[in-house]
Amino acid sequence: xxxxxxETLQIAILIGIAPxxxxxxxxxxxxxxxxxxxxxxxxxxxxxxxxxxxIVLAHNASWIFRFTPYLCFGTVVLAGGIVPMLSTDLPLALxxxxxxxxxxxxxxRFFTALSGMDIGTAFGGMGSSREMMVASLAxxxxxxxxxxxxxxxxxxxxxxIAEVIxxxxxxxxxxxxxxxxxxxxxxxxxxxxxxxxxxATHLELTMIHEAMILxxxxxxxxxxxxxGMMKLFLFIALxxxxxxxxxxxxxxxxxxxxxxxxxLILKLFISGVVLVVIETxxxxxxxxxxxxxxxxxxxxATLGMLSFFILE
Amino acid sequence: xxxxxASQINGFLAAFVLLTAFGMLAQKRIYSLIHxxxxxxxxxxxxxxxxxxxANKHHLYISSILTLSLKVFLLPYILHALIVRLNxxxxxxxxxxxxxxxxxxxxxVIFSYHLTAPVTELSTLITRSTIAVALATVxxxxxxxxxxxxxxxxxxxxxxxxxxxxxxxxxxxxxMPLVVELGVALDVLIAAFIFGIFFFHIHTTxxxxxxxxxxxLKEEDYTE
Numbered sequence: 425x426x427x428x429x430x431e432t433l434q435i436a437i438l439i440g441i442a443p444x445x446x447x448x449x450x451x452x453x454x455x456x457x458x459x460x461x462x463x464x465x466x467x468x469x470x471x472x473x474x475x476x477x478x479i480v481l482a483h484n485a486s487w488i489f490r491f492t493p494y495l496c497f498g499t500v501v502l503a504g505g506i507v508p509m510l511s512t513d514l515p516l517a518l519x520x521x522x523x524x525x526x527x528x529x530x531x532x533r534f535f536t537a538l539s540g541m542d543i544g545t546a547f548g549g550m551g552s553s554r555e556m557m558v559a560s561l562a563x564x565x566x567x568x569x570x571x572x573x574x575x576x577x578x579x580x581x582x583x584x585i586a587e588v589i590x591x592x593x594x595x596x597x598x599x600x601x602x603x604x605x606x607x608x609x610x611x612x613x614x615x616x617x618x619x620x621x622x623x624a625t626h627l628e629l630t631m632i633h634e635a636m637i638l639x640x641x642x643x644x645x646x647x648x649x650x651x652g653m654m655k656l657f658l659f660i661a662l663x664x665x666x667x668x669x670x671x672x673x674x675x676x677x678x679x680x681x682x683x684x685x686x687x688l689i690l691k692l693f694i695s696g697v698v699l700v701v702i703e704t705x706x707x708x709x710x711x712x713x714x715x716x717x718x719x720x721x722x723x724x725a726t727l728g729m730l731s732f733f734i735l736e
Numbered sequence: 737x738x739x740x741x742a743s744q745i746n747g748f749l750a751a752f753v754l755l756t757a758f759g760m761l762a763q764k765r766i767y768s769l770i771h772x773x774x775x776x777x778x779x780x781x782x783x784x785x786x787x788x789x790x791a792n793k794h795h796l797y798i799s800s801i802l803t804l805s806l807k808v809f810l811l812p813y814i815l816h817a818l819i820v821r822l823n824x825x826x827x828x829x830x831x832x833x834x835x836x837x838x839x840x841x842x843x844x845v846i847f848s849y850h851l852t853a854p855v856t857e858l859s860t861l862i863t864r865s866t867i868a869v870a871l872a873t874v875x876x877x878x879x880x881x882x883x884x885x886x887x888x889x890x891x892x893x894x895x896x897x898x899x900x901x902x903x904x905x906x907x908x909x910x911x912m913p914l915v916v917e918l919g920v921a922l923d924v925l926i927a928a929f930i931f932g933i934f935f936f937h938i939h940t941t942x943x944x945x946x947x948x949x950x951x952x953l954k955e956e957d958y959t960e
Contacts, residue, residue: 596744598751716762719835723758724846726842727751732870736749 426678427515431505437685438504442657443467443650445692452700466654474646482543482639492539493640493647497530510684511673512583521580522570522673525662526590529614529637532651540636547628548648551635554711558620558632561718562613565606566726569624572603573666575732582662586669598735600704604667607678608702609721611659613714615652617699619706620714630708659689662694737758738823742790743862750866753903755846757876759766760896761841761883762834762890766824768932769892770815776899777807784906787863796906804923811895819888822939829885830947837883841876848872855908863907873900887938887945891931898924 447464454461479489505516506525533555540552574580576599577588613620616633624630628638637648665672671687673680709717756776763769781803788796830837833838848871856864875896902920905912912920935945942949 458917596748598748601748602755603749621881645909715835719838720762722844723838727758727845728844730746730845731751731754734845735750735865 427511427513430511430678430681430716431514431674433514433681434509435501435504437509437688438654438657438661439501439650441689441692442470442485442654444698445657445660446653448693448696449656449699453703456700456704471646471650474641474649475643477642479642479644484544485639486542488535489539489542489639490622493644493651494571495535496532496651497647499528500651500658503528503658504654506582507658507661508583508586508665508669508672509686510679510681511675512523512586513673513675513678514583517581517583522574522582522585523580525582526570529655530559530563534635536633536648540639545639545641547631547635547638549630551633551638551687554632555636558714558718560614561715562610562721563717565722566610566614568722568729569606569610570666572599572725572728573730576600576736582665586665586672587674589667590669590672592656600615600667600727602630602655602724602731606721606724606728607663607666608685609717609724611663612702613718613721615656615659618703619709619717622708629678656735657692660692663695664688664691739790739862742786742936745786746863746866748791749779749786750869750903752779753783753873753899754869757873757896757900758838758841759891761837761876761880764830764834766819766888767888769889770812770819773815773892773895774808774812776896777803777811780899780903781808783903784911787906787910788870790862793910793919796911798914799902799911799921800918806921806925807895807899809894810925811928814890814932815888818932818933818935822935822945824886824888824945831885840879844875844879844953845869845872848875859908860911862908866907867904870900870904871938871954873897873903876900885946885948887935887947890947891928895924895928 444464444467449468450466451461451464463485501527502516505514506520506528508514508517537552537555540548542548558647566720570580573589576597577585579585579588612618616623619631621634622630623634625634626634632650633636637645640648668691671684671690673684753776756772759772760769760776763772781800784796785802788794788800807843832840842906845868852868852871856867859867874897875942877893877895877900880896882894884890884893898920902917905917911917938945938950
């Protein structure tokens with residue numbers, strides 16, 4: 425019973441706070457670049473505006489194009505039920521482990537890529553092909569990084585991983601350090617942040633993720649943007665689960681949930697600062713240099729796994 | 737500092753040495769290569785000092801200081817001066833592309849882990865787990881010498897190999913006798929000077945340090 429309440433609470437937090445987190449990142453970025461920001465709550469106003477607008481649909485749009493926004497939103501919400509943010513006592517986490525989580529993100533990406541090609545515009549197809557190129561390199565690296573942590577905790581269930589790392593306390597291990605660096609690189613690539621993709625770009629030729637969703641409008645666009653914000657939020661929550669699950673409530677401790685919520689918000693604030701420092705310090709990479717960037721992520725993850733076997 | 741923390745720090749430094757080895761494998765710019773080589777020397781020197789402290793072997797302090805002065809200050813300085821004198825600016829060319837080289841590097845790490853597994857089981861030293869990393873560093877240095885065309889990069893690969901050997905000696909037997917280590921250090925220093933002289937000769941003869949040039953005979957100079 426407790427688990428179901430926590431589960432619902434978690435999903436509500438994910439849906440409710442994700443736009444505020446994106447707003448926080450954008451606000452920090454404005455400050456870092458010496459611009460006036462639109463405030464932390466601008467993403468909510470943007471979403472409200474998009475929901476109130478009509479949809480413009482191409483004549484040749486198929487069901488895939490109309491179905492994809494709902495699928496994207498749905499998979500991310502479902503993923504929010506798997507990643508322990510407040511408590512490790514999650515009923516869904518027992519049925520789905522971290523491989524399922526990667527699979528959920530892959531489904532959303534697959535359908536977004538299909539819908540990018542569905543209308544038949546040049547930019548959509550270009551965006552899809554680029555997105556799949558990035559995905560084909562990022563996904564093995566991500567699984568490798570997660571497997572390193574799983575090996576250490578002897579489980580692929582996220583709840584179990586969080587519990588093991590939390591009870592072990594802070595133990596410096598080379599394998600965890602490598603996996604963490606790899607995870608940061610992959611999180612940048614998966615969420616389309618600088619240096620892989622620029623989320624704020626208006627130049628179609630340099631777009632990756634934005635090019636796929638150029639044709640969307642109205643509530644479809646709102647759902648996709650919202651799903652993107654939630655995905656960023658989820659990656660922060662996932663890295664917190666895998667590498668620094670401090671403050672999270674255990675299975676036998678439902679009273680720890682408010683503390684966990686405060687800890688989560690603190691972690692989000694700090695991660696926002698780190699993300700903005702990375703994004704302001706780097707320039708967007710050339711597309712063909714991405715293989716080296718993601719190759720480095722794969723190398724880090726593999727070194728993490730190897731140092732688990734060799735050094736620990 | 738107890739044995740537990742020492743072995744943890746030792747593990748971390750071994751991981752950093754491996755990381756710098758891979759960094760050198762992936763790096764295209766010659767200045768960054770020298771910086772990475774300097775970092776590797778620094779990690780190696782700190783590691784030697786820590787092993788010396790834990791194992792209570794005082795001659796390891798001397799070899800740590802030797803490593804610090806030679807591989808962190810003197811050799812990078814010589815290489816730097818060489819590059820400035822020979823005016824080498826362009827990016828290093830590789831024979832195999834970089835992601836493929838890194839994959840080969842990973843395979844080499846797995847191979848050396850497999851190779852040293854029996855040795856590790858027999859050993860009782862706290863540094864036994866880093867033997868595999870040391871062997872991998874040697875092999876990655878060798879790989880770097882094979883995959884690079886530029887003479888200076890090949891020398892850096894050679895020096896990285898020597899780093900790996902030194903690391904292997906520290907982790908497998910708490911270092912070689914001091915006489916041997918002094919001899920090796922002197923050898924490396926002399927080698928660096930000889931390489932320098934050779935570079936000047938190659939540069940004046942071929943107008944480039946690309947070793948591919950040496951595969952061709954230059955007959956047109958002797959036609960008269």
